[in-house]
Amino acid sequence: MEKDIRNEILEELDQLIKVMAVLRGPGGCPWDKKQDYYSIKENIIEEAYEVVEALEKNDIPAFKEELGDLLLQVVFESQIAYEKNDFNLGDVAKVLREKLIRRHPHVFAELDVSGSDEVLKNWEKIKQKEKGKKNQLNSLLDKFNQGQSALNQAYDIQKIAAEVGFDWNDLRPVIDKIEEELSECKEIIAVNPDNTTLSQSNLDKKDKDKLESEIGDLLFAVVNFARFNDINPEIALLKTIFKFKDRFAFIENRVKKNNNDFEDYNLEQLDEFWNQAKKEE
Secondary structure (H helix, E strand, C coil), X not given: CCHHHHHHXXXXXXXXXXXXXXXXXXXXXXXXXXXXXXXXXXXXHHHHHHHHHHHHCCCHHHHHHHHHHHHHHHHXXXXXXXXXXXXXXXXXXXXXXXHHHHCCHHHHCCXXXXXXXXXXXXXXXXXXXXXXXXXXXXXXXXXXXXXXXXXXXXXXXXXXXXXXXXXXXXXXXXXXHHHHHHHHHHHHCCCCCCCCCCCCCCCCHHHHHHHHHHHHHHHHHHHHHHHHCCCCHHHHHHHHHHHHXXXXXXXXXXXXXXXXXXXXXXXXXXXXXXXXXXXXX
């Protein structure tokens, strides 16, 4: 990176740290001053998702802004840590820099690698060696991060299990498992395959608990199907959510354009708008 650009970046980061200190200081923002480590943890997750959303939409200005919002969370938490004498943003950067150097021996040391796959394997080996110094794992699955969505947790623990050979060798049993779990869900709600329409099932608590368990198994099987095809289920679901939002907005615009309300349309008519939205994508 050119020296002038680096200095400009460092200057902006310095100004950002100063602004955060003012917000947390005497005469600062009452809301910012009352926050602690834990009160803003949900914001970190939310901002990370918004970064991904902007990127998936290929909205570069929004991507830049959302990265800034995510950076704010790091600066915010680091400012709180500084006030508590725990650490500061410089310490965060130092730990990260040292970690990057340790985990890239093929760049900063003499290790030779054959490609990106070997890079990832070495990264994981170094990571586990580092983690082993801090705490002993009772199970291989203790490695996965529980502070993420259930979809990502399922994805991670399946990958860990697959690394030691607990995995199918081809796609057929993966698909069979999805069909098996779906069939078990159907059995609980007593679906008649010949029925063309189904009303919402009225289950007692025992059956509802069973259905909840089977839906969990079904989702887990679908995550496995995604993993088997090198697709992150979290990203896949996010893309579907974005797609649904766009199509639903199309329906809303059509309803408003006709000076009507949703109550003026039946499902078939709304579904026709939905199909029009699909055609215009």
